[in-house]
Structure formats: C-alpha cells, structure tokens
Amino acid sequence: MPIISSRTQAHPLADGRQSERALVIRRGVQRLMAAMGAHVLPELCLSTGRRADLVALTRGGDVWIIEIKSSVEDFRVDRKWPEYRLHSDRFFFASHPDVPQDIFPQECGFILSDGYGAEILREAPEHRLAGATRKALMLRIARAGAARLTSAEMAGVHIPALQGESE
Numbered sequence: 001m002p003i004i005s006s007r008t009q010a011h012p013l014a015d016g017r018q019s020e021r022a023l024v025i026r027r028g029v030q031r032l033m034a035a036m037g038a039h040v041l042p043e044l045c046l047s048t049g050r051r052a053d054l055v056a057l058t059r060g061g062d063v064w065i066i067e068i069k070s071s072v073e074d075f076r077v078d079r080k081w082p083e084y085r086l087h088s089d090r091f092f093f094a095s096h097p098d099v100p101q102d103i104f105p106q107e108c109g110f111i112l113s114d115g116y117g118a119e120i121l122r123e124a125p126e127h128r129l130a131g132a133t134r135k136a137l138m139l140r141i142a143r144a145g146a147a148r149l150t151s152a153e154m155a156g157v158h159i160p161a162l163q164g165e166s167e
Helices: 020-035 072-077 079-085 131-154
Strands: 040-044 049-058 063-068 090-095 109-113 120-123
Touching: 020 040, 020 049, 020 063, 020 109, 020 120, 040 131, 063 079, 063 131, 079 090, 079 131, 090 120
Parallel strands: 063 090, 090 109
Antiparallel strands: 040 049, 049 063, 109 120
C-alpha cells in the first residue's frame, strides 16, 4: 500500500498496521516535535528494511527515532528496537499514561503522549552517527519526504509551503 493513500482515509499516512491508540500517541509526539522545531517523517523504512515509527530531524541536524508502544504487550513482543539505535543520534520510546513507564529501558529516552501533546520525561543518551551513516540516512529522509510530497500532489492534495523552509 502506498505511504500516502486516499484523501478520504482518516489517517492517510497509516498503512493499517497502526492501532488507533498508536496514531493518537503519534499525533501528540508530532505536536511536541513541531513545537521543538523538529520535522518528523512517520513510518520511514531504514536501510535494514525495518520501519521506524517516527524519525525526527532536529534543527541542529540530529536524527531521533521514536518508537511508539501502545501497550505493555506491544513492548514485550518487540525485539527489533535495539537496531534503531544504529540509525539515530538519540532513541526514544513514546507511550501513553496507561502504560507503565518503568517497563521501558533506562538507556532509552521516554516520551509521554496523550494525543494532544507530549512531554519528554527522560532524555535519550546521545550516540552520534558515523559520517557515512548520517549521509546515507539524510538522503533516505530527503528522498522519502520528497516522494511523499510528490505522491500527495499527484493525488490532488494541496500542500502549502512551510514557514522557515529556507532555514
């Protein structure tokens, strides 16, 4: 399924694998990232073939990956998350108030989201990407973002220019 589908779909960037609760968490995290001046791509396929829930590009050029966990079971069955650290400068989990925070590893950041907003409750430790890895990832982010914009425009969706695009 294309990453951007019909305009009539409630969540055009959802591919059917995300629960409603996960989409609510994502919305709150995206609002937090926007307030911080970061731009976010949801569901970015990495070079390993894994798909990161959210990849944020900060104003300073850092790459953050945010893995959304909507339940205790969702976290318990996921064994792929350590791989995401190889593709980010900082790695966070994001969840909602009904999931106990203490299940998430202390060596990862933690974001609490209620859908209307979010807050970083635990900063993620920094582990800088190697130069070649950063370049490849930046190209992947740029190409995915451009492809999504092109798909949306071809589907007739008007996408206004962002303020501060020249930054």
